[in-house]
Amino acid sequence: MSTPTHSLQRFELTSARRRKDRLARGSIVAATVVALIPLALIVYYLLSKGLGSWSWNFFTTDPTGNTFFAKQSIGGVKSAILGTIEIVALAALLAVPIGVGVAVWLVEYGRDGRFAQLVRFFVDVLTGVPSIMFGLFVYIVLIAGTGSSYAAYKGSFALALLMLPVVTRSAEVVLMLVPAALRESALALGAPRWKVIARIVLPTALPGLVTGVLLAIARAAGETAPLLFTAAATFKTSFSLSGFMNSLPVQIYNDVTSPTTAVVNRAWGAALALVSMILLLNLFARLVSRRSSIG
């Protein structure tokens, strides 16, 4: 507004500028705090309500199914923890190779072709599908449709379907980040294309791929809906994937509505356990990606 009489005036930090700066800063900090409040509350509740249920018993005994008689032991959540691990592991085993495979095809072979664009579109759509749909789908196809029973592996299927688009998407992004120059150099050395992918592209993208996979697993581990229609809960620890199997989300779902306080507390403990597992997985994913960022 005012024409500077001295050339240095234009560099001066005016109070108007200072005020604007403080206002902007203030509003951003406020927004951050508002966003963090629910997060903090969740963590607080989890800890305050869940930590109390944690005990040696909690982790080493199966739930006994006695929910009405507080005097008798209600058991822990061992079968749920193990069950979650088993079901999710199988889901990962199914989803990861296929997901990475689709991503490799999209990036290396399909590229911008019509079919590839179609595939990408549908993968994107699938990432947004509510998780219950996958459960219902497996239910209709593998359980109600065929008349066979609930089983753990069917729960894994549902979770795998859930994970598939997530893995594909993140793998595709990571693979695209591998510089074209690397592929070119490898091809120019006289390598067949599949070797270029297997020996150069995938190893270079590995940290990112691992991170993506771990995050997909973390997400799948927490899904309740697909398991409700497919895996069916049982109280005992089971290692048979074709039978019923317990899992943490289902356990929590069942326990939370119980009239017995101890059982409800157990639900909180289980929730805390689940969140902790996911947290550990995330931390591990971070470590992997940080360690391997070469060049």
Added chain:
Amino acid sequence: MSATDPRTDPTTPEIASEMLEPKRQNPAQTGQAGQQQDVSAKPDATMLPRSGLTVTLQALKAFYGDVEQVKGIDLEFRSSEVTAIIGPSGCGKSTMIRCINRMHEEIPGARAEGKVLLDELDVYDPSIDVVAVRRAIGMVFQKPNPFPTMSVFDNVAAGLRLSSGKAGDLEHRVESALRGAGLWDEVSDRLSEPGAGLSGGQQQRLCIARSLAVEPEVILMDEPCSALDPIATLKIEELIDQLKRRVTIVIVTHNMQQAARVADRTAFMLGGELVEVGATEKIFTTPEDSRTEEYVTGKFG
């Protein structure tokens, strides 16, 4: 065979031309190789029948979809020579050399027509395995790009491991290649360190070693020094001078002084066509075509 096998002799000098000879040593010429070879040994002693091959382009055209980028080129790259390709941006020189090792067709929608003869063999013949072509015709790119997940040793060995050939005797072949690229002294104590940890000039020489390891007959270089500082550039130019005895070298360059320093013959391209080709000295003192004259004197480009 010579009494002193260069592969196992630790004092073998770094002269590039000697390093790749063990596999193809011509018995008729080892008369003077009965004794220890010293640093000043004439590299010519290892000259052998297949020292680099002649590459001939016949009516070569290259397309990106419907756009004709290279419009019919007849050109010969002679063995044991360095040929430089100069021309303004967009004239098609990079496209053209990518047709030589069939990298051009890796781009979606791109294709080439015409013949590229490696000696007598047309590399575009449908019965030819493109992977084998790329083993015989190596390429060094503008930006040094060692494989980031690999150590120095693994980078050099990558070519051997990746291509379909046998990867026997890895250590000696890696050492040969590194000596051939003039890099052995600098990295012999850090072979297991990441390749990306070297300086820019060293990285580029590492890429050259990587190409040398598969023992190609021809090496194509697409502006290999444009990302490097002057000292690194000079080292690579000296290296090219040594390598050319063993390998036919084709170098695309924007830098005319470099072409003048390094090349035996120079070809000038404009708008996808070959305008003039001849001895470098002639192109830079008395070019025949006025377009060449205008380009080299800087009137355009």
Added chain:
Amino acid sequence: MSTEANAGRAAGLTGAQGRQHFQQQLAELEARALGTLDVVVEQLDRTLEALAHQDVELAQMVIADDDRVDGRYLEVHQGILSLLATQAPVAGDLRLVAALLHVIVHVERMGDQCVNIAKLIPLSGYEPPVRPEVLETILKMGAHARSEVVQCKASFSGRDIALAEDLARQDREINRLNREIFNTALEIGDDPDTREWAMHMILVARALERIGDNAVDVGEQVAFVVTGLFREFSDQANSLDA
């Protein structure tokens, strides 16, 4: 030329606009070098006049003014070095720069020959025993030499090879006249003063003949600039020099 140059321009480039600063420097350097030939012509005119009228003071001026020629020589020489170092000329530009280096040496020699002639004038004393026919021949030689210098400059600035080759023809005339002077001097008679003057005239003739040779050399550079080939124009080796 025009269609090919247009092709170059059609390739999306700016035509003969690149490196304007360099082209300007090169043109200025050429102008300085060729301009020295004008100075030489001046010197030659004065020398011949001093010869004709036995003007010792004019001869002194010529000797002093050679500094101008030498100064130009150094200037052009330095300009060439600077251009080579900073601009790295190639092709036609390189040939031009190399030619200018030769040209400036020949021009400097021409200047020196004028000085040689001028130095001889006082030696003959104030009233030399002049033989008119000899003097006339000398002045004819001088006129030829002057015309050759002017022509070599024109041929260079116009890059005219035909004009340059014509210099060889003119030079044969000078050589013939030179032989004539020599033969006349041999039979000039017994008078020691006359004989001494005649010897001086032989030296003058030789200097003029050298000026002609240097002009032909400049013409040879014209051919080099245009064609890139260097060849001797005349059979100078065959002429019977003194």
